[in-house]
Amino acid sequence: MTKKVLESELFIMLLFAGAVLTMPLWLAPIGAGYPDLMQKFAIFGLFAIGYNVLFGLTGYLSFGHAAFLGVGSYAAVWSFKLLSMNVLPAIFFSMIFSGIFAYMIGFVSLRRSGIYFSILTLAFAQMSYNLAYSVLTPITNGETGLQLTLNDPRILDAASSNGGALPSPTLFGLKMSGFEGFYFCAVLLIIGFFIALKISRSPFGLVLKGIKSNQTRMKFTGFNTRPYLITAFVISGMYAGLAGSLMAVTDPLAGAERMQWTASGEVVLMTILGGVGTLVGPVLGAGIIKYFENIFSAFNDRSLHEVLAFLPDGMENIVVTLVRPFVGEGWHLTLGVLFMLVIIFLPGGIMQGIDRIFGKSKKKKAAEAAAATARMGEEQHG
Amino acid sequence: MDAILLQILNGLDKGGAYALIALGLTLAFGTLGIVNFAHGALFMLGAFCAVSIQSILTLSKKVKDESVTFFDAYKETPYLEIWFPEIGPTIIDWAVPLSILIAIPVMLLIGLAMERGLIRFFYKRTHAEQILVTFGLAIVIQEIIKANFGANPIPTAAPDIVAGSANIGSLVGLSDNIVYPWWRLIYLVFALVVIGGVFAFLQFTTFGMVVRAGMHDRDMVNLLGINVEKRFTIVFGLAAVVAGLAGVMYAPILPPDYHIGMDFLVLSFVVVVVGGMGSLGGAVAAGFLLGILQSFASTNEVKSIIPGIDQIIIYLVAVVILLVRPRGLMGRRGVMED
Numbered sequence: 024m025t026k027k028v029l030e031s032e033l034f035i036m037l038l039f040a041g042a043v044l045t046m047p048l049w050l051a052p053i054g055a056g057y058p059d060l061m062q063k064f065a066i067f068g069l070f071a072i073g074y075n076v077l078f079g080l081t082g083y084l085s086f087g088h089a090a091f092l093g094v095g096s097y098a099a100v101w102s103f104k105l106l107s108m109n110v111l112p113a114i115f116f117s118m119i120f121s122g123i124f125a126y127m128i129g130f131v132s133l134r135r136s137g138i139y140f141s142i143l144t145l146a147f148a149q150m151s152y153n154l155a156y157s158v159l160t161p162i163t164n165g166e167t168g169l170q171l172t173l174n175d176p177r178i179l180d181a182a183s184s185n186g187g188a189l190p191s192p193t194l195f196g197l198k199m200s201g202f203e204g205f206y207f208c209a210v211l212l213i214i215g216f217f218i219a220l221k222i223s224r225s226p227f228g229l230v231l232k233g234i235k236s237n238q239t240r241m242k243f244t245g246f247n248t249r250p251y252l253i254t255a256f257v258i259s260g261m262y263a264g265l266a267g268s269l270m271a272v273t274d275p276l277a278g279a280e281r282m283q284w285t286a287s288g289e290v291v292l293m294t295i296l297g298g299v300g301t302l303v304g305p306v307l308g309a310g311i312i313k314y315f316e317n318i319f320s321a322f323n324d325r326s327l328h329e330v331l332a333f334l335p336d337g338m339e340n341i342v343v344t345l346v347r348p349f350v351g352e353g354w355h356l357t358l359g360v361l362f363m364l365v366i367i368f369l370p371g372g373i374m375q376g377i378d379r380i381f382g383k384s385k386k387k388k389a390a391e392a393a394a395a396t397a398r399m400g401e402e403q404h405g
Numbered sequence: 406m407d408a409i410l411l412q413i414l415n416g417l418d419k420g421g422a423y424a425l426i427a428l429g430l431t432l433a434f435g436t437l438g439i440v441n442f443a444h445g446a447l448f449m450l451g452a453f454c455a456v457s458i459q460s461i462l463t464l465s466k467k468v469k470d471e472s473v474t475f476f477d478a479y480k481e482t483p484y485l486e487i488w489f490p491e492i493g494p495t496i497i498d499w500a501v502p503l504s505i506l507i508a509i510p511v512m513l514l515i516g517l518a519m520e521r522g523l524i525r526f527f528y529k530r531t532h533a534e535q536i537l538v539t540f541g542l543a544i545v546i547q548e549i550i551k552a553n554f555g556a557n558p559i560p561t562a563a564p565d566i567v568a569g570s571a572n573i574g575s576l577v578g579l580s581d582n583i584v585y586p587w588w589r590l591i592y593l594v595f596a597l598v599v600i601g602g603v604f605a606f607l608q609f610t611t612f613g614m615v616v617r618a619g620m621h622d623r624d625m626v627n628l629l630g631i632n633v634e635k636r637f638t639i640v641f642g643l644a645a646v647v648a649g650l651a652g653v654m655y656a657p658i659l660p661p662d663y664h665i666g667m668d669f670l671v672l673s674f675v676v677v678v679v680g681g682m683g684s685l686g687g688a689v690a691a692g693f694l695l696g697i698l699q700s701f702a703s704t705n706e707v708k709s710i711i712p713g714i715d716q717i718i719i720y721l722v723a724v725v726i727l728l729v730r731p732r733g734l735m736g737r738r739g740v741m742e743d
Contacts, residue, residue, distance in 0.1 A: 084533045131724065138440055138532045139727055142678050146720035149671060158713030284671065288540060295537060348552050356552065359544030366538040367526065 032220060039303070040213045047202070055314055058205040059273075064310045065208035066269045069215045071293040071305030073262020076219060077255050078291070079300035080228060082235035084141045086287050087128065087148030091121040091260040093155065093282030095267025097162065100169045100277045107179035108190045110199055110207070110272050117268030118261045125260025126253065133252045136238070148284050155279035168278035192272045199272050208269055212306070215262060220302055222258070231255055235300075263290075292362050298374030307373055312358065319357060322350035407583055412700045418589040418658070420696020421596030425651035426673040427680065427688035428600060429644035435620045435683040436637040439524055440532050442539040445670025446546040447645050450515060451508055451652025452661035453550055456559050458504035462497050499564050501657055508653045509646055516645025520638050543667065551663040558660035563588040588657050595654050599647060600689055606643075607685070616640055620683070675723040681736020691734055695719050 028034055042049075046064070050056040055064075074088055095117035102113040132143040155163040163169055171189050192199045199207060222228045230251050233241045241248050271277055280286070289312070297308025322330075327343050327350065334342060349357045369376055426448055433441045463483045470478040485493035496503070523542065527535050562568075567587035607613035619626045619633040626633050652661070659665065676695055680687030701707060703715035714721075726733060 082533070084536065131728065134728055135731070138536070138682075139678065139731075141533075141536065142674055143724060143727055145671060146675060146723050150717040150720045153716035154713055157716050285667070291537065291540075348549075353548060353552050355544060356548035359541050359548060363523075363538055363541035363545065366534060366541060367523075370530075370534060 032224075035220065035302075036213075036217055039216055043209050043213055044206075046209070047205075053314075055317070058201050060313070060317055062205045062208050062269075062273055063313045064306075065205065065212040066266050066273070067290075067293060067309035067313055068212050068306040069208075069269070070263055070266035070290050071297065071309040072212075072215055072219045072302075073259040073266070074290045074294050075259075075299065075301075075305040076222060076231075076262065077259040078294060079305070080223060080231035080235060081252060081255055083133075083136065083252065083256075084291070085132075085144040085256075085259075086141050086284055086291070087132075087144030087146075088259070088263050088290055089282050089284065089286035090128070090148040090151040091125055091263035092267040092270075092286065093151065093277070093279065094124045095121045095264030096271045096277035096281055097155075097169055097267075098264070099268035099271035100171070100275055101162075103171060103177075103192060103271070103275050104169075104175040105178065107177060108192050109180070110192050110194050110268075112179075113192070113271065114211075114265060114268045117264045117271075121264025121267065122257050122261045125257045125264075129253050129256035129260070133249065133256060145284055145287075148282060148287060152279055152282040152284070155282060163277070163279055165279070168276050171275050192275060204273060207272075211265065211269065215265070216302070216306070223302060227251065227254070292358065294372075295370075296362065296365055296372055298372030299370075301372070301374040304372050304374040311373070315357070316354055319350045320352070320354040408704070410583055411585070412704060413697055414583075414585050414589075414593075416697030416700035417693060418592045418596075418696075419699065420693035421593050422651055422655055422669065422692075423673055423676045423696055424689045424692025425596055425599060426648055426669055427676040427692045428603060428685060429648040429651075430673055430677050431680070431683060431685050431688040432603075432644040432647075433641055434677070435685070436616065436640045437520075437524065438528065439641075440535045440539070441524070442536050442670065443519070443543040443546065444539075444644070444648055445666035445668075445673065446543040447512065447515070447648040447666070448652040448655075448669055449550065449661065449663065449666030450546065451512060451649030452561075452656045452665060453554065453652075454508040454511060454649065455501050455504040455561050455653045455656040456554065456661060458507055459497075459500040459561055462500050462503075498562075501561060501563055501653065504653050505650060508649045512646045512649030513642045515649075516642035517638060519645070520641040524641070525638075543670070547663050547666065554663065556663060558662040560660045561656040563591075563657035567591060592654050592658060596651070599650055603643070603647060604685070612636065612639075672719060675719055679723050679726045679733055681733025684733065684735045684737060687733055687735030695722065698722065 043065070046061050047056050047058075050061065055061065070088075070092065074085070077083055077085055098117040098120040099113040102116045106112050128144065128147045132140055132147065135143060156165055173189065177190075194203075194207060197203055223232075230241070230246060230248075233246070234248050234252065238248055267277075267281070270281070293308040293312050294305045295308070296311060297306065298304025324343065324347065327346060328339065331339050331342055331346075347353075349360075365372060371378070426444060429447070430441060430444050433439050433444065462485060465481040465483040466487075467479040468482040468487070470480045483493065483497060485496055487493075489496075519542075523538065524535075527538060570584045570586045571590055572584055607617055615626065615631055615633070616636055619631075619637065623633055652666075655661075672695075673692075676691045677688055679695065680689070680691030698718055699715065702718040708715060
């Protein structure tokens with residue numbers, strides 16, 4: 024009985040929504056309770072949830088999702104420039120455009136699987152990135168990045184002048200900065216999470232999971248897997264577009280560097296760190312990476328000495344020398360090491376770690392069996 | 406005509422670098438079945454071998470400059486020049502070729518350590534996990550280099566004697582307009598020699614024969630009582646050496662910085678896929694082919710017809726090849742076809 028309650032959608036959603044909406048309260052003690060950072064949590068959480076719909080459910084490892092993020096950002100900024108400073112049309116157009124873009128790329132890339140799929144998506148993302156920097160400059164404004172200017176047409180709200188200053192994105196007049204901005208992103212995160220939950224529990228989600236564990240068998244049972252894969256790809260591309268547009272909402276500026284493949288690598292890191300194929304994992308991973316990026320990259324020699332002042336003097340210097348390369352500028356080193364450790368010892372990410380600690384042995388065994396079949400299937404292909 | 410020849414030359418040296426990296430990638434994939442995203446990092450480590458040898462050789466102290474008489478002037482003079490005034494400057498001048506000698510054992514050790522320390526635990530895991538863990542490793546190596554050498558490109562000079570440009574046109578009796586930097590020519594020749602060496606090693610030695618047999622049917626060779634794993638480990642070391650050498654020699658062409666490896670890695674993967682996963686000849690051919698295509702695409706004539714083509718040509722070719730010829734240009738039938 025209790026198990027049923029624990030796994031019911033209502034319970035999960037209430038728990039998740041509660042946790043997200045009270046973030047300012049419980050993140051304050053660890054120094055993350057300010058809106059800018061929490062907004063980042065929500066945005067990258069959405070990005071990772073969407074990525075997980077593809078990678079977590081179908082097992083297709085895409086290295087090109089940053090392209091959709093970039094398209095979303097550009098679409099949102101153009102909507103701010105041409106239509107209105109209202110965020111709703113911006114989000115709408117971002118999702119439409121990134122969806123179309125994802126459909127085009129997915130249509131071609133999904134003809135292949137495995138490593139070839141990864142390389143095809145990587146190739147498309149690099150193409151978009153290179154084009155955004157060179158030929159598409161009229162649309163993307165090249166290296167400078169796409170920005171708002173004072174003489175943008177803004178057909179829908181041209182009348183409301185902002186006294187000579189650049190306008191900022193609003194939701195029907197409500198400024199999208201500070202806590203308003205955070206709560207807006209948080210609500211979208213909750214909606215996005217709900218949709219992902221629905222997807223993973225629907226027959227459609229089951230088909231996707233079936234593709235992950237053994238695509239050949241799925242085909243033999245009579246499923247044409249291709250439309251399902253394309254749909255999953257487009258959905259995850261739209262999530263990325265949504266995240267991109269929210270980035271533009273927090274700061275109306277879009278640059279091509281958002282499309283570089285290292286940015287795609289980042290979302291892969293988040294998803295894996297949190298736990299591939301789990302629902303909460305990607306959000307958790309995104310939060311943890313963005314939190315530690317914020318904390319760790321702020322350290323320098325002085326603040327390290329302050330933090331470690333309680334140690335004896337000689338000890339303090341040794342510890343500082345040891346820790347120094349991993350913080351501040353070297354934050355990516357920590358990230359790389361952490362990521363390798365997770366892949367080596369805990370391929371299921373933090374969620375698997377939690378499972379292990381709380382000993383859900385039955386589930387684990389089932390998951391391992393599924394992974395083993397998947398691996399066998401892969402070997403037979405290769 | 407001249408312009409075409411020049412473009413081919415231009416493409417060949419870049420193609421040489423692609424071919425060398427792709428060759429190493431293919432060796433690792435063909436033998437161990439490992440998709441190594443850290444291979445670009447090995448290329449970068451090679452380049453930084455040259456950088457560190459150069460900075461070790463030019464370790465210097467301040468020496469009073471005697472030519473300035475009205476105040477005390479000091480200038481940096483390398484120890485080598487102080488200790489050996491005769492040959493010191495020459496040694497410093499030849500830092501890059503010298504680093505090749507150092508880079509070979511260093512890269513071999515790094516390669517072996519990488520295989521024994523990390524990669525061998527990933528034979529049985531999925532390709533996705535291999536990609537991810539080596540991607541993590543690449544980030545780590547990259548960040549270590551960044552912490553030690555800074556984020557800016559470090560210029561590394563080729564020896565003075567080959568600093569200028571070769572007038573190839575008049576050398577081979579064609580027009581005088583074909584002028585090409587010596588070092589790039591040397592790079593091309595060097596790449597061909599290394600590639601030839603690797604192929605000869607695989608083709609004409611017993612070790613190479615076993616490796617080739619192992620690539621073809623690993624279990625069979627194992628059943629014949631030969632320890633294939635050990636040899637494959639050595640091949641991985643060899644792949645690291647090839648990547649490292651490519652990096653050492655590329656340092657004078659493009660001042661290395663910490664992300665040079667990643668930049669080349671993405672392109673080299675595309676090269677491998679175009680050539681056909683697991684096909685050594687394919688990797689080399691595709692490397693040169695894509696290098697030349699890229700240099701043609703960046704001429705003004707082509708750019709005026711299709712703007713932006715120079716930026717995407719390689720990826721575009723890869724997409725087309727992957728879709729119309731699933732196993733690449735020269736891939737074996739049945740190897741990674743889906």
